[in-house]
Amino acid sequence: WFQPQVNYKTKTLTGVEALIRWRHPEKGMLTPASFIELLENSDQINTVDKYTVGKVCLYMQKWKAEMPDKDFTVSVNLSRKDIQSPDFAKRLTAYVKKHDIDPKNIHLEITESAYMDNSEMLISVVNDLKSDGFIIEMDDFGSGYSSLNTLKDIDIDILKLDMKFLSETQNPERSRVIISSIIHMANALNITVIAEGVETKEQADMLLSFGCEIMQGYYFSKPVPVSEYENMLKNYHFAE
Numbered sequence: 001w002f003q004p005q006v007n008y009k010t011k012t013l014t015g016v017e018a019l020i021r022w023r024h025p026e027k028g029m030l031t032p033a034s035f036i037e038l039l040e041n042s043d044q045i046n047t048v049d050k051y052t053v054g055k056v057c058l059y060m061q062k063w064k065a066e067m068p069d070k071d072f073t074v075s076v077n078l079s080r081k082d083i084q085s086p087d088f089a090k091r092l093t094a095y096v097k098k099h100d101i102d103p104k105n106i107h108l109e110i111t112e113s114a115y116m117d118n119s120e121m122l123i124s125v126v127n128d129l130k131s132d133g134f135i136i137e138m139d140d141f142g143s144g145y146s147s148l149n150t151l152k153d154i155d156i157d158i159l160k161l162d163m164k165f166l167s168e169t170q171n172p173e174r175s176r177v178i179i180s181s182i183i184h185m186a187n188a189l190n191i192t193v194i195a196e197g198v199e200t201k202e203q204a205d206m207l208l209s210f211g212c213e214i215m216q217g218y219y220f221s222k223p224v225p226v227s228e229y230e231n232m233l234k235n236y237h238f239a240e
């Protein structure tokens with residue numbers, strides 16, 4: 001499924017995140033919470049993520065053919081296990097190029113916690129992916145322990161700031177200070193911020209006043225099936 005990313009200032013669609021769903025024959029539609037961990041622990045996540053990237057490449061080819069004057073970017077989620085598998089960067093690059101897709105149009109989301117061991121290996125794979133042209137996003141920024149340290153060592157392009165981790169706070173004023181400071185720090189480091197989990201107009205207005213323009217969340221749209229997203233691509237209309 002696809003969840004749009006919107007520039008709240010210009011009210012335009014800027015990208016989309018691919019989020020996997022499992023149409024289970026008996027249990028119906030399952031969200032990743034019920035199976036990603038299992039796949040990671042049983043080493044099958046690589047197969048599933050390869051499938052996701054494959055599907056995304058096919059859709060991107062289709063959209064390019066149908067709407068040649070538009071530029072499409074899609075964010076895909078990678079697991080720590082993907083990155084640890086040998087030759088991952090090389091294989092991913094070959095795959096994407098084979099489908100005639102410019103790697104810069106594929107954003108690779110790597111969750112903050114994957115950087116936790118801050119291994120040389122992870123840094124080197126991320127650098128390989130960057131030099132092959134992919135855009136690197138740090139997902140779930142602020143939810144773990146290693147974020148600031150990692151920012152120092154890895155030259156990421158985009159930071160995804162999750163609204164959820166600050167939403168249950170007793171002290172909204174402190175949250176505002178933290179959010180605005182993260183956005184200012186990112187700007188100073190030349191890192192784009194995408195705020196995710198944006199559910200209300202108040203949150204969107206606050207983020208924009210802090211200088212964060214790109215947002216994703218239920219306020220704009222829930223994740224939708226591909227046919228619905230294709231309609232948005234053809235005619236995006238921001239409804240307040």
Ligand code: C2E
Nearest residue numbers: 019020031032033052077078079197198199217218219223
């Ligand atoms: P994530 O990457 O942090 O993705 C955002 C999650 O937040 C999605 O859950 C999305 O549906 C949900 N969300 C979006 N907007 C809002 C909002 O405004 N409010 C709230 N409360 N939630 C919102 P989803 O689709 O269930 O995915 C859960 C996680 O599963 C993802 O978290 C990601 O880490 C993982 N995942 C999804 N697809 C893949 C995949 O293809 N490969 C791998 N390795 N992981 C995946």
Ligand code: CA
Nearest residue numbers: 017077109139
């Ligand atoms: Ca993500």
Ligand code: CA
Nearest residue numbers: 139140162196
């Ligand atoms: Ca996230």
